[in-house]
C-alpha cells in the first residue's frame with residue numbers, strides 16, 4: 001500500500017517546528033520511497049487555517065496525517081495569545097478594588113474564551129483534515145502527538161475522531177511501526193474508541209534511537225514554506241543535542257516525557273546538522289534539550305560539542321538553552337562564551353537552598369553562584385533569565401528574603417541589567433510529584449481536569465496556595481501597577497521593600513529538618 005504522510009503542525013506562535021522536521025527526517029532515512037509533506041499552520045494567518053489546510057490536503061492527498069500540537073498551557077508572566085493570563089487571573093482572584101477585580105474577570109474571560117476556542121479549533125482542524133483526506137483515501141488515518149499531547153494525552157482523546165492514535169513523547173518508533181504495518185499497542189500511545197491509555201503509560205521508557213544529522217536538503221524539498229523561518233534573523237532555530245533529564249524536580253514533567261535516561265546525540269552529527277542551517281544563513285540556534293547540561297557527567301559531552309562547533313568554523317553564531325548552572329566548569333564556561341551563547345535560562349525556582357531541596361531539584365545554590373562567577377570571568381556579558389516560582393511548597397517570609405539575597409548576588413555577578421527575574425507561578429501538571437502532593441493535601445481530587453480553565457479549578461492549578469497566596473497576589477498586582485514593563489524586577493523590589501533581604505549565607509545553607517506530614521516531598 002502506498003504511504004503518503006502529511007505533517008500538520010497545529011497553530012502555534014512561530015517557533016521552528018523541530019519536532020515534525022525530525023520525524024519526517026527519521027521516516028525518510030528508513031523509508032526513502034515514502035512521499036512526505038510538511039505543512040506548518042504556525043506560518044498561516046488564523047483566518048486562512050481551514051482553507052489552507054483544505055488546499056494542502058486536496059493537493060497532497062495523504063494516507064497518514066501526523067498532527068503535531070506544541071502547547072496548550074498559557075500561564076505566563078508575559079502577554080499570551082489572549083492577553084496576560086497571569087495578570088488577569090491575579091486581578092480576578094486577589095484585587096480588593098472592585099473595578100480591578102472586574103477588569104481581571106473580563107480579561108480572564110477573554111483569556112478563557114481564547115483558550116477554549118483554540119482547543120476546539122485545533123480539534124476541528126484534526127477532524128476536518130482527516131475527513132477531507134478520506135475523500136481521496138478512504139483508508140486515511142490520523143495520529144496526534146507533540147508536547148501538548150504528551151502532557152494532556154488522557155484528556156485530549158475524548159474529543160478526537162474514533163481511530164485517532166494519540167501518542168506520548170517521541171514519535172519516531174510509532175511512525176516506524178505504523179509504516180511497517182506492525183501492531184502499535186505496546187508503543188506509548190492509545191487509539192481513540194479502541195484502547196484506553198494504560199496506567200502509567202507516560203512513565204514508559206522511550207525507544208532508544210540514535211539520532212543522526214537531519215537532512216535539510218530533503219526537508220526543504222518537502223516543505224513548501226521552509227523559507228519562512230530563514231527570512232528573519234531573529235528566529236532561534238531548534239537543534240536537539242540530547243534527550244532526557246535525570247532529575248526529579250517536583251513540578252516538572254519533562255523528566256517523565258523524555259525519560260530519565262539521557263541519550264546524547266553524537267556531537268559530529270549535531271555539528272553536521274548545524275552546518276546545514278549555517279550554510280543557509282542561520283546564525284541563531286536554540287538547543288532544545290530539556291537541559292543542555294543535565295548533570296556533571298555530561299559536561300564532557302557539552303565540551304566536545306562546543307569544541308567541534310568552533311572547529312567547524314561556526315564562529316559567528318549565537319545560541320541559547322536551558323542551562324543547569326550547577327554543572328559548569330571554567331573550561332566549559334570559556335567555550336560557552338567563545339561559541340556565542342548569548343542567552344540562557346536557569347530555572348532555580350527559589351534562591352533558598354532549603355526550598356530547592358524540598359522541591360527535589362538537586363541544585364547546590366552555592367555551586368551555581370561560583371559557576372556564574374566563572375562564566376562572567378570567561379567574558380559572558382549577555383542576558384540571563386532566572387526563573388523563580390514562588391510559593392511552590394513551604395515558602396515563608398524567611399525563604400522569600402533568602403531568594404532576594406540570592407538574586408541580588410546574581411545581579412552583583414552579572415550586572416543588574418543583565419539578570420532578568422522571570423516570575424512564574426507553577427501551572428500544576430499531571431504525573432508530577434506536585435500533583436501527588438496536591439492530592440495528599442486535599443488541594444485537588446483525583447479525577448480533576450488538568451486542562452480546565454474554569455476559575456474554581458484554575459485557581460488551584462495556577463499554583464499559589466494560601467497562606468501566602470494572597471500576599472503574592474497583592475505584590476504582583478502592585479508590581480503591574482507600578483512598573484508593568486519590568487514586572488519581574490518590580491516584584492523583587494516590592495518584596496525587598498516589604499520584607500527586607502536575608503544574608504546570603506542563610507540562603508545557601510539548608511538546615512537538616514524534622515519531617516512533618518506537610519513536608520513529605522522532602523528527601524524521597
Ligand code: B12
Nearest residue numbers: 013019068071072073076143144145146147167170171288
Ligand atoms: C525548548 C522548549 C522551549 C523553547 C523553544 C525554543 C525554540 N526556538 O525551539 C522556549 C523557551 C522558547 C519555549 C517556550 C515556551 N514553551 Co516550551 N518547551 C521546550 C521543551 C524543553 C523542548 C521542546 C522541543 O523543541 N523539543 C525537541 C523536539 C524535537 O521535540 P518535540 O517538538 O516535542 O517533538 C517530538 C515529540 O513531541 C514527538 N512529536 C511531535 N509531534 C508529533 C506528532 C505525532 C503525531 C507524533 C506521533 C509524535 C510527535 O516526536 C518529536 C520527535 O521526537 C519542551 C519540554 C520538552 N522537554 O519536551 C517545552 C514545552 C514544549 N513548552 C511548553 C510551553 C507551555 C511553552 C510556553 C507556552 C511557556 C509559556 N507559558 O510561556 C512558551 C512559549 C511558546 C510559544 N508557543 O510561544 C510546554 C507545552 C505543553 C503545555 N504545557 O502546554 C512543554 C511541553 C513544557 C511543559 N511540560 O509544559 N519552550
Ligand code: SF4
Nearest residue numbers: 245247249252254255
Ligand atoms: S532539571 Fe529541569 S528538565 Fe530536569 S526535572 Fe528539573 S525542571 Fe525538569
